Amino acid sequence: MGYTPSAVAQSLVTRQTRTIGLVVTSISDPFVDRIVDGVEGLATEAGYSVFLCSSHADPDREMEIVETFHRRRVDGVIVVASRVGRLYGDHLERLRVPIVLVNNQADSDYVYSVSADDEAGARLAVRHLVELGHQRVGYIGCGLRPPSNRRRQAGWQAELEQAGITVDPDWSTVPDTMDDIKNGRLGLGPLLDAGVTAVFCYNDRTAVGVLLAARERDIHVPGELSVVGFDNIAPSWYVAPALTTVHQPRLKMGNRAMQILFDLLAERPVADALLPCRLVVRESTSAPIENE
Amino acid sequence: MGYTPSAVAQSLVTRQTRTIGLVVTSISDPFVDRIVDGVEGLATEAGYSVFLCSSHADPDREMEIVETFHRRRVDGVIVVASRVGRLYGDHLERLRVPIVLVNNQADSDYVYSVSADDEAGARLAVRHLVELGHQRVGYIGCGLRPPSNRRRQAGWQAELEQAGITVDPDWSTVPDTMDDIKNGRLGLGPLLDAGVTAVFCYNDRTAVGVLLAARERDIHVPGELSVVGFDNIAPSWYVAPALTTVHQPRLKMGNRAMQILFDLLAERPVADALLPCRLVVRESTSAPIENE
DNA sequence: TTGTAAGCGTTATCAA
DNA sequence: TTGATAACGCTTACAA
Secondary structure, three states: OOOOOOHHHHHHHHOOOOEEEEEEOOOOOOOOHHHHHHHHHHHHHOOOEEEEEEOOOOHHHHHHHHHHHHHOOOOEEEEEOOOOHHHHHHHHOOOOOOEEEEOOOOOOOOEEEEEEOHHHHHHHHHHHHHHHOOOOEEEEOOOOOHHHHHHHHHHHHHHHHHOOOOOOHHHEEOOOOOOHHHHHHHHHHHHHHOOOOEEEEOOHHHHHHHHHHHHHOOOOOOOOOEEEEEEOOHHHHOOOOOOEEEEOOHHHHHHHHHHHHHHHHOOOOOOOEEEOOEEEOOOOOOOOOOOO | OOOOOOHHHHHHHHOOOOEEEEEEOOOOOOOOHHHHHHHHHHHHHOOOEEEEEEOOOOHHHHHHHHHHHHHOOOOEEEEEOOOOHHHHHHHHOOOOOOEEEEOOOOOOOOEEEEEEOHHHHHHHHHHHHHHHOOOOEEEEOOOOOHHHHHHHHHHHHHHHHHOOOOOOHHHEEOOOOOOHHHHHHHHHHHHHHOOOOEEEEOOHHHHHHHHHHHHHOOOOOOOOOEEEEEEOOHHHHOOOOOOEEEEOOHHHHHHHHHHHHHHHHOOOOOOOEEEOOEEEOOOOOOOOOOOO
8 A cells, every 4th residue: 555664663663673694705606605595585485684795704804794783683693604603602692693604513502503514525525436446536625614624624534544545645735725716726736746546626616626727737537537526516517527526405504594593583492403415426537547 | 882783773763774675586696696796895885784685587576575675674776687677667656765777777767777788798799700700600599588688689680780791580599498508508409500600699608508519419619619608607717618708797787786876875966877898708719610 | 062852663552 | 442652772953
């Protein structure tokens, strides 16, 4: 009837805004998109609106954003790939705004989290390589995301050891540029020198860097080198060769984060979630070449 | 001092929320990401927060979202790739909420727009192909985005005609699946039958579909077929071969949309913006093969 | 300069 | 059941 009630006046009296704040490192990060889809989808369905803001991976910005969200009296906050993590506990027990972290476990009483099982995912990738017959498989990591890098690297190492392979320290490298693709490019040389026949990468973009560097060196993938990524971002299936990768259930992770937030708001009991990954085999892996 | 003033109470009395609503078709659309960055960057800098919501290209959803934003008393709305477009005029002159459309010109008094110059961009692409020596260049369009498709197709045709080439109707096809990549895949066959030596695609994903289909048919790109895309999304430079494409200044478009909204809010005079595109030549184009 | 009161657009409470 | 009224947490206009 030509008139729309003011949600802000309603919020003032009901003391809830039906609004949540979502902070991401960058919207241009292909890893983030489906997670945003996941939280936004559930939120909208429940009549919530979501504020989106990028921290650009700056911890101070991240904190500012959360304070801004609090100032706007959001009912809750979701942070993807937090750079602050467990530090929230201290800072936010005053604010009393429910907060859930995606891919960044933090065992504070005020902070909950949903993450993909990085270590198990990494093991899936390495097991695939080992079963293919690879003995010397390398790892190219990511210096800018220490927690998840650590878990994926640990999974890589554990799976190799379980296969009875002694891991050579030269098989792994953890570059720390801002650019994942560049990391992959940079990382390949040293690993090749160390004699690896396959490389497991921190994420798909790193793997793309490896693909690019391999092409420049005229190394055939997967003939001469197998490579596997992590995340299963959209381009991973249409680069050449299509990437074998570890799928993270990103939409589901977004959904779950939102669900946890709803539970928190309704004061239902909640538990952190650790979601399983899945191996997706495509064209970038095969049995190692037989030499001599 | 351990206390944060409530922005909602402030909003109630100042009658402005310092909030804007941004509606996109989907966050997972690689075209959208940088536009969101552009909007969000300027907004945050100016102390505004942004609500993000996906319409999934459904006009009804889009309208609902705008109404929700209005209910929340956003100061303005930005819609990327609107499916409603000029229809807003009638519906929103009551709401009196400033609205700016990105890539969807609508000449209503209440609706402003910023767009990339699709037609000029298309001509850039085709001119490049013609200068390379191609005489029969095809076009694969997008049935789901009629306005921009029409402009790009018009640019393609105009540029060919200006080069003195008579355009064969069989050189163009406009598939209308939801999936751009599939469109490219589908479109290649008919064009090949019509004898084209180069194809200009509605966007980069369509071009990726062409690349994929060409590989399956063992057609070498660019040796036997040149292909150019549109948008310059991130993957376009790391697919193989790297795509020649038309760059849309998406970050700038986002910035500009936000700037226009600010001008509207300050009651400064504003004008629609039409931003130029730029050709980016990479590896997917070359001179046509000489036959007999 | 400092303080007090009215009002922003709703919901909720409590009389009638 | 209906209808008036206080309160929500601020800004601002005005009085002291």
